[in-house]
Amino acid sequence: MLQIKNLSKNYEDLKVLEQIDLEIESNKTTVIIGPSGSGKTTLLRCLNLLAIPDIGEIDLNGVSLTFDPNQPLQKRKILDYRKKTGMVFQSFHLFSHRTVIENIMEGPVTVLKKGKADAMAEGMALLKKVGLEDKANQYPRQLSGGQQQRVAIARALAMKPEVLLFDEPTSALDPELEIEVLEIIRALAKEHYTIVIVTHKMTFAKEVGDNIIFLENGRILKQGSYAELYHSGNERINRFLTTLQ
């Protein structure tokens, strides 16, 4: 379980996240939705500590981090926490000087100090899982956007994270390529990975989301199943859900 307590994040005077309280259940898929600028991506980046919250607490399966502006977190703690979370970015961000398999092996070899042979075998298995074992020795620039994102998913999985974070994973893809990436995420959800996904795809949110969080102006306006949100009687949410079908 990933617990977020009283988490706030400001960028100078701009309040991006305000007193977020949230419980993300293990082995479930949590979807974060909301209008642009509502703080979705910042919330996700806080869950990976790419953005450090100003105040609050994050507890991942019993390991707790407390944020306090007067007491910066130890680097060691940040690094240990990041090893347990996997992040998939909107624009893939594969290492462009490394081949596909090297991208996937990078974390296990450099961070987890795994042997190269083991990391390679595990990497190939992950590539098979995302259907790209024939691309192992190609460079990212030789792949389509959808393929790059599938490699990025494999790279995140290689760290065997306790939670997988997706930041609008299909926003940079055309509809045809989108399908192949969504299929992988759907499969991971079925395998009961703990997933947090920021998306604008409402149909997908409805399909895979066990819990849907509606964020607005840095606060959680409502959360629950799709049906609960839909029938919440909140006009703002209804308009959002129906216009973005």
Place this chain on the structure above:
Amino acid sequence: MFNERVINILQESFFKILIPGITHTIPLTLVSFAIGLFLAIVVALVQVSNVRILNPIVKFYVWVIRGTPLLVQIFIIFFGLPSAGIVLDSVPAAIIAFSLNVGAYASETLRAAILSVPLGQIEAGYSIGMNYFQVLRRIILPQAFKMSVPPLFNSFIGLVKDTSLAANITVTEMFMVTQRIAAKTFEPLALYCEVAVIYLIFCTVLSKVQHMAEKSLKLEQG
């Protein structure tokens, strides 16, 4: 103009000029560039990693070196420092001046290359749990070095020609030797053209080396 006498002078002087090129110009260039590149790497890393205390010092160094003429720097080191009790031979003085010069310019080349590595890849490195030094060593530097190859060759080729300034502090490199022969034979046009051609040959070889380096790094694919 190119009568038999001039042709004879050109033939006789060719090796007289080329030999100091091999014994002085090339070693001076290689040694100064190696030291300068090392300096540049340190200076660039101090700046991008924002190392406290050192950062203002290296910024000051780049500012001074880039803002003053190389010839003046050479004179300060060779003719000026003895007044402060530091007496250097001409060759070490030249190496110090050239190294400091390359260090300042190449550090900016490297810094630009480092900053051009996409932030997203750096964050991707952090997201798989890498620390700053792992990101620097595994993600940033390999890409930055590759990108800085063409501009670094610019500095390298520039340095080959700048070594001619060492003639002013009694280093017997190619230009110094040419000046002496020209003074003796009264054929400045032919002789200075001759030394120019030799510099051109050196630099042509370097251009070829650059081309091969870029090819082996697959730079043209971006």
